[in-house]
Amino acid sequence: MTSFMIDEAVNKRTPLKWTSYDTCPFCNIIANKLPAFRVLETDMVIAFLDILPIRPGHTLVVPKMHCSNLSDLPSDYSRAVGEALSTIANAITRGMTINLNVVCNQGYGQAVPHVHFHMVPAPRTVEPPSTQSPTNRSMNHHEMVMSEYHRREELDEDTGRNMADRIRSRL
Ligand code: 5GP
Numbered sequence: 001m002t003s004f005m006i007d008e009a010v011n012k013r014t015p016l017k018w019t020s021y022d023t024c025p026f027c028n029i030i031a032n033k034l035p036a037f038r039v040l041e042t043d044m045v046i047a048f049l050d051i052l053p054i055r056p057g058h059t060l061v062v063p064k065m066h067c068s069n070l071s072d073l074p075s076d077y078s079r080a081v082g083e084a085l086s087t088i089a090n091a092i093t094r095g096m097t098i099n100l101n102v103v104c105n106q107g108y109g110q111a112v113p114h115v116h117f118h119m120v121p122a123p124r125t126v127e128p129p130s131t132q133s134p135t136n137r138s139m140n141h142h143e144m145v146m147s148e149y150h151r152r153e154e155l156d157e158d159t160g161r162n163m164a165d166r167i168r169s170r171l
């Protein structure tokens, strides 16, 4: 699977920003010009697995309209996205784990300038703070985000197919 972001991730570089419609990876997925493991699609929304999952099942919910900021998204798309979030949350919690993080980055931490919600199933266990190294404790916010980013690995074909099937089957 290809992505505008994979080269940066594999080579551990800070991701570029995409600013024009032609190069927006999500518009290309919507237009079927880029592959993705789709879990849900309606007239107004698409949801697919993140190509660099933070945790297994990491899903992106995306309005089918190129708009950078959630705060600028027309309300009919917001409603459609909200409904998709709820439907997919229900599918994930019935199939994997009851705990989820749902995040929409606007500007800060946003690499792809097309509104999207990250739905990330929670880890099964959380390390207690006492196991963190002093190095971790002294990291600033940006360093922490980058250290998490560098730990992520590309979604492989089998895992992607199975995970998308699992979520789709519970919609
Ligand atoms: P942001 O940092 O903008 O909130 O998150 C963008 C997300 O989009 C990242 O988690 C990244 O892995 C994901 N992403 C970027 N390009 C692609 C792509 O081509 N396909 C898929 N499935 N995900 C992508």
Ligand code: ZN
Residues within 6 Å of the ligand: 021, 024, 025, 026, 027, 028, 065, 066, 067, 113, 114
């Ligand atoms: Zn777009």
